[in-house]
Amino acid sequence: MISVLLVDDQDLFRAGVRVIVDAQEGLHVVGAAGDGLEAVRLTEELSPDVVLMDLRMPEMDGVEATRQIFLPERVARRAAPVRVIVLTTFDLDDRAATAIRYGASGFLLKDTTPAQLADAIRTVHAGNAVLAPGDLTRLLERDLTATRPPPPQFLALTVKEREVFDAVARGLSNAETGRLVFVSESTVKTHVGAILRKLGLRDRVQIVVFAYENGLTG
Structure with missing residues (x-):
């Protein structure tokens, strides 16, 4: 429940x-x-x-x-x-x-x-x-005051984690992300967990917020 x-x-x-x-x-x-x-x-x-x-x-x-x-x-x-x-x-x-x-x-x-x-x-x-x-x-x-450079933690992401980060920030599901970056859905979940941990974020919503506020959306 x-x-x-x-x-x-x-x-x-x-x-x-x-x-x-x-x-x-x-x-x-x-x-x-x-x-x-x-x-x-x-x-x-x-x-x-x-x-x-x-x-x-x-x-x-x-x-x-x-x-x-x-x-x-x-x-x-x-x-x-x-x-x-x-x-x-x-x-x-x-x-x-x-x-x-x-x-x-x-x-x-x-x-x-x-x-x-x-x-x-x-x-x-x-x-x-x-x-x-x-x-x-x-x-x-509507509530944005200023963007700022990404914090050092973002630079600690691996190349594959950055690819997953970009896909999640664009709203792709785990399955869609896996097909895009050529890994399994379970591997995507592992990468998302590592991204959240390294960036000090709580969930996928916060990844979208982080990406937007730091100018990381394309």
Whole structure:
């Protein structure tokens, strides 16, 4: 079962989403929070697989809550990764871009369908984004302040790891990447793991962000 934490300041919205999520095979709501402070606390207490995070809330908004959830000291204490999907009523929301930089795996509009919501939860639980790399790039462009040279860690990637990095940053699947760089799908997964470790990134979404912000997209 994929455990889900709901975070929204509207009781009716939380209740509706709970019904939708619990009705899906393999998904289960383990808790609900009405503001960012409670979201951070419950994430620590309940260790959900996926957090559905509203962006605009009292006390602490979803952007700051996302930042706090992904503080290095908190991430290091977890036995399993936590994924965050931010929820917004605005397409290409600047706050969503900031939350993605802090570690969120993408965003959904609040009028998404139940099937799309369930698919998104399963997608981010697998370590993937819930919006296409092209859409992610457009979102990041709206919030971009400056590019900077790639950090030294990037130079430590092998030639094959850089080829895999480029393919992942363009949104290719493991199978597509394997065909492109002439290795097996399992070898691609090994390379992706090495890339994440060397660059200090959490998942494939962060590879897209890293590539865009450092001018590594072609």
